[in-house]
Amino acid sequence: MRYSLTYALVVAGLGTELVSMPVQAHIFPHNLGTFDGTIGATATDLASVPGNFGWIDGTDADWGDTHKLAVYQFTLTNAADIQLSFSQAVAIGGRNGLTPGFSLYSGLVHDPSSPGGPDHDFSAGSIAIRDTDSGGAITEGAFRALHDWRITNESDPATEPPSVLSYIGHAYDGSQDYGSGIIPGGDGLLDHQVVQNFHLPAGIYSVFVGGSDYASQFAAVKSLGISGTISVVSAVPEPETYAMLLTGLGLLGVTIRRRKAVGELRP
Ligand SMILES: [Ca+2]
Numbered sequence: 001m002r003y004s005l006t007y008a009l010v011v012a013g014l015g016t017e018l019v020s021m022p023v024q025a026h027i028f029p030h031n032l033g034t035f036d037g038t039i040g041a042t043a044t045d046l047a048s049v050p051g052n053f054g055w056i057d058g059t060d061a062d063w064g065d066t067h068k069l070a071v072y073q074f075t076l077t078n079a080a081d082i083q084l085s086f087s088q089a090v091a092i093g094g095r096n097g098l099t100p101g102f103s104l105y106s107g108l109v110h111d112p113s114s115p116g117g118p119d120h121d122f123s124a125g126s127i128a129i130r131d132t133d134s135g136g137a138i139t140e141g142a143f144r145a146l147h148d149w150r151i152t153n154e155s156d157p158a159t160e161p162p163s164v165l166s167y168i169g170h171a172y173d174g175s176q177d178y179g180s181g182i183i184p185g186g187d188g189l190l191d192h193q194v195v196q197n198f199h200l201p202a203g204i205y206s207v208f209v210g211g212s213d214y215a216s217q218f219a220a221v222k223s224l225g226i227s228g229t230i231s232v233v234s235a236v237p238e239p240e241t242y243a244m245l246l247t248g249l250g251l252l253g254v255t256i257r258r259r260k261a262v263g264e265l266r267p
């Protein structure tokens with residue numbers, strides 16, 4: 001458990017300071033909007049995270065805490081190739097150093113206006129889910145950067161099912177090796193930006209973004225700004241379109257063969 005030191009510090013007294021801090025917001029997604037596949041459509045929104053390790057903290061065996069991440073969501077009404085870009089936003093707080101990492105999922109978290117309020121890692125429902133999905137192991141939260149995961153709010157799970165995030169992919173700024181080899185998914189260039197393209201079917205999607213510097217979990221907490229952008233880089237035909245295209249080509253081939261056959265009969 002690489003986190004035992006963190007827990008020891010909290011127990012030793014930092015916990016008092018943490019408790020006196022304002023309660024961290026639960027999951028309040030930044031909605032980037034709805035896209036129909038029109039090439040060039042784009043949207044940007046700013047967010048912030050406390051510290052520079054929230055994303056990578058969710059890549060390990062004891063998961064991570066969504067309070068250390070910012071959440072974006074978007075909707076595609078058609079299949080499309082989209083580009084996701086996250087970079088440090090120095091304008092927030094006047095300083096930065098964020099090395100962004102993100103994971104993309106299909107699915108949405110509860111709308112904060114839902115009866116049970118926004119999702120958070122330590123609701124009774126989320127803890128029950130954690131205990132089931134982790135096989136009883138205590139985790140740092142509900143967030144999993146490289147796997148499907150679930151989280152919920154204060155609603156009654158019998159009447160309001162938990163949010164389900166289905167993992168699609170991830171990327172992060174630079175490259176990181178904490179002693180067990182390079183963690184896959186780094187862009188290899190530490191420039192406080194990470195950009196990745198995805199081909200996605202129509203659907204609703206969530207992106208969890210945070211820092212990728214695991215070692216900075218021991219640094220003083222400071223808020224780091226994030227600029228998150230989605231751009232539609234190409235529209236992709238639906239399978240039915242391909243089917244129509246292939247059918248058309250097939251008919252064309254038949255016509256050509258018939259004309260050739262007719263031609264061969266001519267003297
Ligand atoms: Ca962790």
Ligand SMILES: [Ca+2]
Pocket residue numbers: 172173174187188189190191192193194
């Ligand atoms: Ca980079």
